[in-house]
Amino acid sequence: MNVIETKNLGKRLSTSSNEELLILDNINLHIAQGESVAITGESGSGKTTLLGLLAGLDIPTKGEASLLGKALSPLDEDERAALRLGKVGFVFQSFHLMDNLNALENIMLPLELDKGSSDIRQRALDALKQVGLEKRSTHLPTQLSGGEQQRVALARAFVSKPQILFADEPTGNLDRNTGEEIIALLFDMQKQSDTTLVMVTHDDSLAMRCQTHYKLVDGQIVT
């Protein structure tokens, strides 16, 4: 079963000088449950825009994208958010941890948003253990290194056992060694939980580790 599908997906933006800018055009994707997908491309090729459209963070100007079997265009912002709740996780290039929450509290956050969650604290602790930071649970993000922050971010992304994980340049802000550790951990967790992974990266070697690799050039898929 495909958890993500797009049909002739396109995105145009109008600039301040009223010029139309074509960011994406004619994107057709089918991503199955448990699959790992890499989207690569040069700067400005539209890969981040595509990630936003696939996750329902933004809406296309052309075509259609569906997430977990549901077309996104007819839904408003809150309905799209409800669709993601507990089923979609994110890992960002700049980690985006809440700086007023400690490591454990950051991980608890997605569970707290979902009213159906139980054992929130225990589940968050387990996730923290899984990324090897159980001793740092009360530390604030500013007290953690970049690699540790990304580990917390991974734990936060996986704690709700999402069906899909979107990762945006997850090693972009890390040194080579730390980056590799994070990637190893990411694939590990993805396999363990049979999560679909959609990763945007400009690192071809990283892309090669995914089952499927799409390359974007000027807003279109070339492979």
Next chain:
Amino acid sequence: MNQLIVEWKKFWRLAEMRLLFLALLVAVVAVTSVGFFTDRADRAMSQQATTMLGGDMVVVSTRPISDTFLQEAEKRGLRTAETISFPSMVSVGEKFQLAQIKAVSVEYPLHGNIETSESALGEVENTLLKRLEKDEVLAESRLFVALNIKAGQEVQLGQSKVRLAKLIRKMPDQSASIFQLAPKLILPMHQLKATGLLTPASRARYSQLFAGDEKNIKQFTNWLKPQLKKTEAIRTLEDGLPSVQQALQRGQRFLKMASLLAVILAGAGIALSSYSLTQHETPAVAVLKTMGASRRQILFRYLSQLFFSATIAALVGAILGYIIQLFLASYLQDFVGQTLPSASWWPVVVGLFTAWIMVLGFSVPHLMRLINTSPVQILQGQSSQPKTSLFFSAFVLSAAVLLLMWMQTQDIKLSGILLIAVLVAIAVFWLMATLMLRVIRKLGERWRLPKANKRMALMVVVFGIGLFSLLLLTTLRGDLINRWQASLPVSAPNHFLINIQPDEVEPLQKLLSKDKIETPLYPMVLGRLVKINDKAVSEDDYETDRAKRLLIREFNMSANVAMPEGNKIVSGDWFKPEALNGLSVEEGIAKTLRLKMGDSMTFDIAGEQITEKIISLRSVNWDSMRPNFFVMMAPKAFDDQPKTFITSIHLDDDQKHVLPSLIKEFPSVTDIDITAIMTQVRDLINKAAFAVQAIFLFTLVAGVVVLFAALQSQKAMRRKEIAILKSLGASRAYLRRSLVLEFAMIGGLAGFLASVLALIAGNVAASMLFDLSPEINLMLITTGTLLGAVLVGAAGYLNVRGLLSVVPVSLFR
């Protein structure tokens, strides 16, 4: 609740949230401490006024009042008393003297005491009417002097012989009678019938006095009001102590204005810190949205935290406010001379609502922007908030400020004017700041000053308004109180001399001039207003109690070549020295009686009707402690009228010998010592000044909060700027210089604008609220500019100093 506390702990880690809480706390402490204090002072003054009135509420009439009021009052558990006043002759042998007889029931007075003594200078003691022998009465010393008798002697009163047991030194309701010519005689009610003086034709004034707890009195008054006949009126506490109350009300107005400034300033702090908070939380909200949070969830998350913070700030603030108020009150207590009533809970409610309104009004516009943050921006590395309509923000903010002002002043018109003033101030600040920054930008290129930009204009407006409040309060406090005290100088009269006969005027003036006392003597004639514009008038023609009373009472009228000190002509012209005709009327009474220039008034003066036209209206400074008159006639108008004279003099401690010789030489002249009232008024002014100073501290704290909130809101941007400048090769010394210079420039500019505007506003307030004439104080502008530059320069530099060690590599993260 537990969840709320847990969440609050998390939010507390944010500097913006702590600043916001601090701003709320300052506002609540300011509001509640002033609230508790004025509440207690108000009730203390009411109590004092009830003492002057003799009860909590009094019904007066020119006809006998039916017993039903008394019966109902007793049924409701209220204490009651009755009085009947009328003029009558008192005689001893061949000597006759008109006296104002006041027949009173034994319960009189319900509040306060009748203080008496055996002789004019004898020891003062309280006298209970029920302790008097069955033929004993009390009288003012003037009656003893007029009849040339001593305490204990018998006099003829109507068909009775009564004994003047003691001299009255002080009694309730005396204030109203100070200028009444006839001395008072207190007659226990059970002796009245035997005198045979009271007949249906008597010109008597009947009163029923009631006392009890506040709620009960209020309910009873409500029950009674619809049953009043046209001849009956309720006398309230306003008749108590006019000058002391006026001073107290001024003091309270001062305090409330001071606390309002602190509140508005704290509001700016809240607006700024919630702006930084939402700025800081924008990426967090975007992340929450990627996780699937709905707008409602996000709104609830932030709103519940803001309200929870407001509630905690309100509770903590109320406790602090209560403690601060205790200090203020203990200071006030010893001069009020009575136990202050306990504080009510009302200020806590006001504090709570103040905090809630502030959170709603000052941070909701930011919050609305925050919840509309688009989640996709988290991927695009932006951190911008969608715009909300400026109109919406302005509306919410204005509504909040208006509501806060109304809660403090309870006067919607005044609040409206204040709001417009604040909006105009912001607009003026913005305009002036932009203009001056443009000039600085031009000059700056030559002198290598920091580049003036929009952010600096914002800072100038924010600091400017903060400094404006501080400076305005300083001028109000220092300048205004000085001038206000000067309006009641140490040399203000402290004795009234009344009942001076025309042939005593010259010798009396001679006697006084021996001690270098020069004072005008005013003739005084009693007249009853009978016609306006040739139409007969009665109390039934007017709705207000004040107007009714004016028509029941006799006017004390005077005539003089010069206008009394402290009077000001508001319309028309003062009399020519030889004038025989015309009237000058006090503007307040003219308004009450609906009189205008050119109207004619007819007075019944000793049986003769005199009609004159109004040729001028005057304003009168009632707390000048000098003889003041509602109606003054032409300088020559009283030449042929029977009259007495009145004057007020100031006696220093070393001039006290004047009084005994004066009384000995002029036995019919009565001296009224008002030193006590004077001391009370001056004390009140001093205490009010102290209290304002205490509240001034809140404004100062609020100002500092605003300063830090403003700096906090720009920290992230500054960090980036400093990193960029460093990467381009800027040294720490260079960065330090330009930071200090920038803040000093902002502060100096803000200080200059603030002091100019504070000067204008202070003078407007002085003339509008406190009837003082304008004054220009150039020192204020110099001080303001320097203060702004130093304060903001130092605080700004200290706040961002840490950023100087930012390493440029942070740009790459």
